[in-house]
Amino acid sequence: MDSNKRIHLIVDMAKLMIAILVSCGLVTAIVLGTSSEPMNAFFSFFIGPFTSFRRIGNIVEAASPLMFTALAVILIFGAGQFSMIAEGAFFIGTLGAMMVATSVPLPTGIHSAVALLVAAAMGATVALIPALLKMKWQVSEVVTSLMLNYIVQFFSIYMVSYYFREVSSSSLASIAFLDTSLLPVIIGGTRIHAGIILAVILCLLIYFLLFRTTFGMKLRIVGNNPKFANYSGIKVTGIMVASQVIAGALAGMGGGAELLGMYTRFKWTSSPGYGWTGIAVALLARNNPLLVPLAALFMGYLNVGANIMARNSDVSSEVVKIIQGVMILMIAAEALLKKWKQRMIVEAAKAETGMKGDVVND
Amino acid sequence: MIDYSFIVDFLFMWIRVATPILLTSLGAVICERTGVVNLGLDGIMLISALFGVLGSAWGGNLFWGLAAGVGAALIVSGVFAYFHLMLKANAVLCGTAVNTIAGGLTVFVLQLATGEKGSSSSLKSFSFPAVNIPIIKDIPVLGDILSGHNVITYFAFLMVIVITVFLYRTPMGLRMRAVGENPSAASSVGQNVVKIRFLAILLCGVMAGMGGMYLSMGYLSMFTRDMVAGRGFIALAACAMGQANPVGALISSMVFSFFDGLSNILQLLQIPSEFVQMLPYGATILGLTVYSIQKQRQKNKKNKEIQQNVIK
Numbered sequence: 001m002d003s004n005k006r007i008h009l010i011v012d013m014a015k016l017m018i019a020i021l022v023s024c025g026l027v028t029a030i031v032l033g034t035s036s037e038p039m040n041a042f043f044s045f046f047i048g049p050f051t052s053f054r055r056i057g058n059i060v061e062a063a064s065p066l067m068f069t070a071l072a073v074i075l076i077f078g079a080g081q082f083s084m085i086a087e088g089a090f091f092i093g094t095l096g097a098m099m100v101a102t103s104v105p106l107p108t109g110i111h112s113a114v115a116l117l118v119a120a121a122m123g124a125t126v127a128l129i130p131a132l133l134k135m136k137w138q139v140s141e142v143v144t145s146l147m148l149n150y151i152v153q154f155f156s157i158y159m160v161s162y163y164f165r166e167v168s169s170s171s172l173a174s175i176a177f178l179d180t181s182l183l184p185v186i187i188g189g190t191r192i193h194a195g196i197i198l199a200v201i202l203c204l205l206i207y208f209l210l211f212r213t214t215f216g217m218k219l220r221i222v223g224n225n226p227k228f229a230n231y232s233g234i235k236v237t238g239i240m241v242a243s244q245v246i247a248g249a250l251a252g253m254g255g256g257a258e259l260l261g262m263y264t265r266f267k268w269t270s271s272p273g274y275g276w277t278g279i280a281v282a283l284l285a286r287n288n289p290l291l292v293p294l295a296a297l298f299m300g301y302l303n304v305g306a307n308i309m310a311r312n313s314d315v316s317s318e319v320v321k322i323i324q325g326v327m328i329l330m331i332a333a334e335a336l337l338k339k340w341k342q343r344m345i346v347e348a349a350k351a352e353t354g355m356k357g358d359v360v361n362d
Numbered sequence: 363m364i365d366y367s368f369i370v371d372f373l374f375m376w377i378r379v380a381t382p383i384l385l386t387s388l389g390a391v392i393c394e395r396t397g398v399v400n401l402g403l404d405g406i407m408l409i410s411a412l413f414g415v416l417g418s419a420w421g422g423n424l425f426w427g428l429a430a431g432v433g434a435a436l437i438v439s440g441v442f443a444y445f446h447l448m449l450k451a452n453a454v455l456c457g458t459a460v461n462t463i464a465g466g467l468t469v470f471v472l473q474l475a476t477g478e479k480g481s482s483s484s485l486k487s488f489s490f491p492a493v494n495i496p497i498i499k500d501i502p503v504l505g506d507i508l509s510g511h512n513v514i515t516y517f518a519f520l521m522v523i524v525i526t527v528f529l530y531r532t533p534m535g536l537r538m539r540a541v542g543e544n545p546s547a548a549s550s551v552g553q554n555v556v557k558i559r560f561l562a563i564l565l566c567g568v569m570a571g572m573g574g575m576y577l578s579m580g581y582l583s584m585f586t587r588d589m590v591a592g593r594g595f596i597a598l599a600a601c602a603m604g605q606a607n608p609v610g611a612l613i614s615s616m617v618f619s620f621f622d623g624l625s626n627i628l629q630l631l632q633i634p635s636e637f638v639q640m641l642p643y644g645a646t647i648l649g650l651t652v653y654s655i656q657k658q659r660q661k662n663k664k665n666k667e668i669q670q671n672v673i674k
Contacts, residue, residue: 034474082454133647137654140602142401142454144650146595147643158636279458316473321466328459329441333449 003348011341012286018337019284019330023323030322031315041313048308049301055308057190061262062300063293065090067199068254069278070285070292071206072247078210078287079243080223083130085145087275088152089123089248091268093255095156096122098174098266101181101259102164111180116198116256123252124245126152131244135237141244153271160266174266183261195257200293202250207289219243251275280324283331299324373507375626378581380619381515382407382573386597387604387611388518388525389569394606395529396562397542401457402442404594405464406567407574410435412468414575415585416475418488427488427579435571436564438464443563447556461594469587482578482585489583490514490576512580514572519612521569526608538562570594592643599646603653614649621645 031041049055072086100115129148133139157172164174183193210216222229222239230236254274259266277299284295302320310317330336386403393400410431417430442460445451469479476484490513499509529535540548541558549555573593578585596618603617604610625638 030470084458133651133654137651137658139651139654140599142399143595143599143602144647146592147599147647150592150643151640151647154636154640158634161636162634276458276462279455280462283455316470316479318466318470318473318479322463322470325459325461325463325466328455328462329445329451332451332455332459333445334452335448335450 003352004345007341007344007348010344011337014340015331015333015336016284016286019327022330023327026323026326027319030319035313035315037313041309041315044309044312045305045315048312049304053189055304057187057192058304059297059300060192060196061190062303063296064193064196064199064261065254065258065274066277066281066296066299067196067203067292068257069251069274070281070296071202071289072251072254072275073278073282074210074285074287074289074292075206075219075243075247075250077282078223079219079240080226081131081134081141081240081244083127083141083145083244083247084275085127085130085148085244085248086251086278087271087273088145088149089127089251090255090258090275091149091156091271092126092152093119093123093252094259094266094268095159095255096252097181097256097259098160098164098177101177102175105178106180108180111178112183112194112260115181115260116253119256119259120249120253123255124249127244127248127251128241131241135241149271149275157269164266166265172267172269176264177260181260182264183257191262193257193261195254195261198257199254199296202253203289203292206250210289215239215242251278277324280328283328370503370506372623372627374510376616376620376623377507377511377515379622379626380615381512381518382576382581382593383597383600383619383622384612384615385514385518385521385573385576386570386594387600387615388521388608389566389573390598390601391525391604391606391608391611392529392538392562392569393566394601395542396538396559397545398446398559398563399453399457399598400442400563400566400570401454401598402438402460402464402594403457403566403570403597404590404592405457405461406435406438406442406570407577407590407594408461408464408468408588409438410571410574411578411589412471412482412585414571415482415485415487415578416471418579419482419485424488424490424579428575431571431575431579432568435567435574439563439567439570442567443560446563447559465588468585472585472587480587485584487579487584489579512576514576514580517572518576522608522612529608534561570597573597596642596646599650603650617649618642618646 027045028042031038031045035041049059069086069090072089076083076086096119097115100118101111104111104114106114126148130139130141130144133144134141160174161172166173166175183195185191185193186197208216210219218229218234218239221232221234222236226236229239258274281292281295281299284298285291302323306317306320309315309319386407390400390403413434414427414431418424418427421427421430438460442456445459446453446456472482473479476482478484492510493513493516495509495516499505527535529539537548537553537558538561541553541555545555548558574590577589577593582589597615600614600618601611603614604612619642621644622642625641628638628641629635
């Protein structure tokens with residue numbers, strides 16, 4: 001029914017607005033409560049990201065890795081699975097890209113492509129582990145993926161510090177990447193790199209995959225009602241595993257793109273958390289790949305704003321994590337605005353059946 | 363030959379590292395029994411670890427630390443419960459949100475309180491005392507292993523018994539198990555499912571909070587950033603492997619923390635520390651997998667027996 005669809009959209013939008021408003025209100029409250037120079041902090045957080053061309057560039061740069069991980073989360077959650085592997089797949093992707101970028105000499109262009117493919121393959125492999133364990137023996141994918149994230153983190157850092165370490169550097173850093181592997185900057189004056197184009201293309205592709213192919217159709221049925229999917233002859237476990245493998249490849253490729261677009265050496269000492277932020281982005285985008293770029297830009301804006309605020313005032317940038325958590329809570333709250341939605345649906349139904357005048361409102 | 367004191371030291375440490383996992387997995391048992399998967403345990407532990415330290419530093423004694431830690435755990439669990447039970451948010455997403463908030467909030471508050479983002483070492487906070495048990499401490503080998511632990515460690519082991527009695531011998535425990543077993547049936551005989559689950563989540567929060575406080579006020583004597591490091595998730599795995607049974611949770615917690623303790627010792631050897639740090643997480647995956655295979659075999663066997671009985 002058309003009017004029902006419209007009501008769903010309106011309620012979803014209202015929920016998003018509430019989530020964003022509550023988050024902004026929370027920032028305001030935190031800043032007012034803790035800062036000795038609140039006006040300065042507000043300005044830095046809300047306006048700061050738009051004050052220079054370079055900073056606007058920063059927003060886009062921050063959005064790029066989030067688009068990859070958000071797509072991964074959409075695929076995994078879409079198939080009704082709760083694997084948290086996006087974080088680990090992303091980080092193992094950075095390791096894969098680093099190994100190719102430092103040690104396999106190839107011509108420009110091909111080098112980046114190979115590095116990204118290796119990153120994707122490693123991400124897919126890691127994501128396959130919890131999926132297979134769940135498929136074969138019903139091991140909870142939530143716990144195994146969380147444990148794997150830690151294992152991936154330590155393993156990647158082990159590889160960097162024992163096999164690829166720059167000996168002359170005092171802090172942990174890999175040897176420099178070969179120039180041929182780096183992703184080109186596409187807008188001068190910023191660090192916006194070719195990875196963002198890849199991310200946007202992938203958003204379109206995943207939208208197509210989810211909503212215009214039989215695989216996507218099956219995936220959505222499995223996610224909505226696995227029993228029904230099973231009875232209608234869909235190979236449920238196959239779809240669940242495939243969705244997680246594709247998701248792992250996406251997140252891994254995101255790790256590779258982030259590394260080769262933004263860095264010339266591997267410098268992380270712990271997993272950077274893009275997988276977790278990807279969950280918030282996926283929810284903000286209402287699990288629609290076409291809205292992922294927008295949601296990622298918004299989250300990127302918050303991150304850049306928080307960093308500027310931390311530099312210019314006495315409020316630390318961790319505020320942004322609190323905002324992310326609150327957003328996840330608000331958007332995940334199914335029953336929020338439920339009564340309002342119910343009333344709208346009832347009224348629309350009345351209007352359609354022409355009963356409007358007869359029914360007494362109580 | 364490994365010498366005698368090495369083994370005693372190891373056993374002593376094994377109990378030490380098992381404490382936070384045991385406490386939290388006992389909390390998870392209560393939640394799991396009422397049918398709630400609490401993925402936010404990690405975050406609750408982290409927040410209690412910080413607020414326990416802050417409370418004791420500002421209040422000037424251990425009591426305020428305990429009060430602040432438990433209070434913080436109750437508030438966070440209350441938020442989790444409200445969103446999950448009242449606003450029908452998915453438990454996994456709620457838990458993720460709690461963990462995300464905890465990661466940010468603790469560093470933010472730590473910086474406000476101390477001006478640093480790494481640890482609370484500049485604060486003068488209090489720790490729970492170690493206790494010598496009168497008679498046991500004089501028994502030669504056993505005394506060295508079992509006596510002299512932190513008071514929270516003894517509390518944790520005591521809680522295994524208390525929670526077993528609570529779940530299987532009290533009306534409230536029966537209600538909780540009924541709600542977890544079949545919420546519709548429990549609700550049809552007049553039980554308020556939401557209320558009982560809410561209570562279970564709060565109780566679970568207190569246990570996880572104690573586990574968190576042990577880390578910052580017993581195991582170490584300060585709060586450090588992200589100090590929980592996935593112990594809440596390991597506790598959840600221990601609860602699942604222990605079949606949501608307090609004694610089962612105790613056994614699985616001991617199994618998982620064995621590798622935690624082992625990694626502490628191996629760090630002294632010439633093995634790359636990253637590999638050693640992976641050990642508890644790898645062991646958890648392995649343990650959970652072995653348990654799931656076992657469980658599936660039993661299920662298949664039962665199904666076969668039923669089939670055969672039907673054919674007869």
